Amino acid sequence: MAEREEIALGATLDTLLKAVRRQLAECRAEDADFEARLLVEHFTGTSRTDAISDPDRPVTRQAVGEIDAALARRRAGEPVYRILGFREFYGLTLKLSPQTLEPRPDTETLVDLALAEARRIVASRGRCRILDLGTGTGAIALALLSMVPEAEAVGVDISEEALATARTNADINGQRERFVALRSNWLTDVDGMFDLIVSNPPYIPTADLETLSREVREHDPRAALDGGADGLDFYRSIAAGAHRHLEGEGAVAVETGYNQKSAVEAIFAKEGYSTVRTARDLGGRDRAMLFMPVRSG
Template identity: 55%
Template structure:
């Protein structure tokens, strides 16, 4: 498109939707709206009430549309993803938090609140924290909770810390560089994790948006997809308070295998939860 001074918002939205739909983007209307709103500083209300409003950020919007057509996920282009009512910044080495992971927050939040009411606080350890999504959702929902986000990536830890600051909970969220429990001291009421759980050989078969843009080490769970669960099961007992819980996201077909790993390590399955699609998604264990 030739450079122009500006273009009416309503017309621009139709143009963006047509470009994405013509390229076969499944959610063309939604992605077009997200891109146009973000780069123009407008809202859905603006599109309805003032569709003739002139948008001047045409170059930025066209470049974003080009990136989306090339396969880059829309939230990578925007640089953030909304999760559990929070807006979380993304970075190259963080997994994009998905709605399915909100199932884990829902599963353990009552325990966090009950523990905080009884003990005056709830100490949470989030293994493989990435953007900080799980831990930050819990500490924003329970003001007496404190959390440590653990990751091997400096980039992820910096992103999680920045998200905590943006949300105003930096005083109750800290980061620690560690491979699982290697550098972890102390005990926690709750250990949570959305670990890598895709078998190594399956990663190349994933959607391009996942395979090419999510960090591989946030996906790759080893030959059978279960290595992280074995590491968590072998180490969690040394860092759990009496009566503590371990809450885990799992792949849709891993309930039996992950349950077996933890039961062999002496844990009991407390609860299991399905995601919005009806798939097994969360297991909660206690000792």
């Protein structure tokens, strides 16, 4: 209670930032300094430069109240980006909703891997049609569109709320004309052919869901996490069905769990794919794989 009173009386950027940082440290936020800056900058409409150059700037009572409410949510285990309602990903600002996975830096590894392939396809064919399975916020598809002007994408999701969020994100980031949101249970209702199929599928084994952090377990949608008994159900589905929608020189790129590389490679090999490239995330863990069908003759 004392900390909340101190924040309520903290009338400057400097005192507010210090008080927020202390409260976040007490609730064991992973990076209290970073989260404090995010919350203070968002609710006061200031920047890090403002905090350095004008630390005595007065803070409005409304901003203090909004930050106090945000801290209560954070203490209850809600991730900071869920509180803000958006997250930056690959240079884009993406809105979040309860039915979308929060895009994380690890997935940028998949974008990097797919981006090189999309550019290769454009160089060869002059365009690139992308299918993003389990699109959620639209993060992967929209990141690729932002980097490849010749590309267009279809984002597939079973959740109407997720698709609405992806459409909004396409609008926000100027990609609505090249992005189509399609409701489908993975490939079930997908028509047409694509040059590149991408996906960050659910890959957590069901039994491991309860071991995830509170922030993930309680706030990311379970359907975007649960990969079945061994975490590999959706890789099997993608590998079995992708060939029906893949152009002749097309490829499939997927994100994987750090310990799933060999298993995912075997699943795609069984369906007639060869591993073209793999990529590791910033922590040095196996994180993304690119496959192409084995061509006879």
